[in-house]
Amino acid sequence: MSLISFKNVGKSYGEFKALKDINLDINQGQIVSIIGPSGSGKSTLLRTMNGLEEINEGQLIVDDHDLSNPKVDINKLRKDVGMVFQHFNLYANKTILENITLAPRIVLKENTKQAEQNAMKLLEMVGLKDQANKYPSQLSGGQQQRIAIARSLAMKPKAILFDEPTSALDPEMIGDVLNVMKEVAGQDMTMVVVTHEMGFAREVGDRIIFMDSGQILEDSNDPKAFFKKPKEPRAQQFLSKVIGH
Amino acid sequence: MNWSGAYTWINLNYLLQGLWITIQISVISIILSSIFGAILGIIRYSKISKVSAFVGFLVDIVRNLPLLLILFFSYFGLPQIGIRFSTFSAAIFAFTIFESAMLAEIFRSGLEAVDKGQTEAARSNGLTYLQTLRYIVFPQGLKKMIAPIVSQFISLVKDTSLATIILLPDLMQRAQVIYGQDTNYMIPIFILVAATYFVVNYLLSLFAGFIDRRLKN
Ligand SMILES: Nc1ncnc2c1ncn2[C@@H]1O[C@H](COP(=O)(O)OP(=O)(O)OP(=O)(O)O)[C@@H](O)[C@H]1O
Ligand SMILES: [Mg+2]
Secondary structure: OEEEEEEEEEEEEOOEEEEEEEEEEEEOOOEEEEEOOOOOOHHHHHHHOOOOOOOOEEEEEEOOEEOOOOOOOHHHHHHHEEEEOOOOOOOOOOOHHHHHHHHHHHOOOOOHHHHHHHHHHHHHHOOOHHHOOOOHHHOOHHHHHHHHHHHHHOOOOOEEEEEOOOOOOOHHHHHHHHHHHHHHHHOOOEEEEEOOOHHHHHHOOOEEEEEEOOEEEEEEOOHHHHHHOOOOHHHHHHHHHHHHO | OOHHHHOOHHHHHHHHHHHHHHHHHHHHHHHHHHHHHHHHHHHHHHOOHHHHHHHHHHHHHHHOOOHHHHHHHHHHHHHHOOOOOOHHHHHHHHHHHHHHHHHHHHHHHHHHOOOHHHHHHHHHOOOOHHHHHHHHHHHHHHHHHHHHHHHHHHHHHHHHHHHHHHOOOOHHHHHHHHHHHOHHHHHHHHHHHHHHHHHHHHHHHHHHHHHHHHHHO
């Protein structure tokens, strides 16, 4: 039984078709990397999975919630599907600890003590226990992104969506964030990751989705084979460009 | 110029009572218009299709009318359709309408200035629209709004002097009564009234600075 299931999904912005005939099933526990050139629809695809973008055609079911039904309770779904953004988006008016405990307290109705204990465990896991009482602006980008991952984990989600989580970071901070992501991957979390980190996609991922102009051109369950030689000429072209860099 | 004649105890006391009216009018209008302005601003920000558009339409109309017109309307116009106010209430009614519209716009643009990523993160975290507004967007927007809100309050305090025209016995109107008796009182009274408005508004901006620092801590 798949956790996320797209059937002939389409999405347009006015006349422009950002997603075309998407068919994709993601199973519980899978680590899926979405790669492709800029503007190919990677973010759009990812953001449909928690309803940040609505779809116009086809059917999308995530964790038994039918996102093609306009009456779906999107807040219920979002309890179970976290998201990590390129620019972290930590709550600027909240401390690190509050960033992590806010949703568990308000949405899951955990009491403050319980939420804080859990948050401290997560802070320890991401190596930032001593930053609990600072504000996001006092942290480096890499630290903020690790907090953002902890914030998602605090909801005990079934899946976490990552939209280029390391693209806004200085090179020396990327490793720390990727290490946390690897640790999360090891905990049997379902992860969908839009990324330019080909190393992560190859070593940690179970599956590669290659997108171009709103379509899934290649869907490989063998990342190592994909990176050796993709089947699609467009994917070959793309890889030779990014790896050539 | 007759300073001692202008500054008699009787005159000072008379002005003080006017100041009290000015302060009452200001405070009540500030409280009411903050509530209505926040509600209208949030509705406009929220883009609840028709409702937000309608609120936007009303707010834009009121913002583009002269305050004096609204004041005349509430004092002279409304009684024509059977709604009768005391001078005091008519002044509060007019100031509240005008200030609510001005504040609604400040609230709306303050909320819109909050990074959209904050909303996306909160919604993705499972918060509802209203929870996101309450815990994330509104508090962050409020920090950006403090300065324009306070300058709006300061203009309100100054604008209450317009109510002189409907004979509200506020500070300005009482000043007129006093120098109406003797033009030699005019300059001393002007100076005193100017100093009083300055002190009130200066205290207001000091208070705003205090709030601003507390919010930014
Ligand atoms: N709100 C929008 N309105 C109109 N067009 C949009 C909107 N959002 C995205 N698009 C268009 O949809 C296409 C896909 O965008 P998307 O952000 O999904 O690409 P991407 O693969 O994530 O690219 P990048 O690697 O640059 O992040 C692009 O051509 C983009 O211009
Ligand atoms: Mg993108």
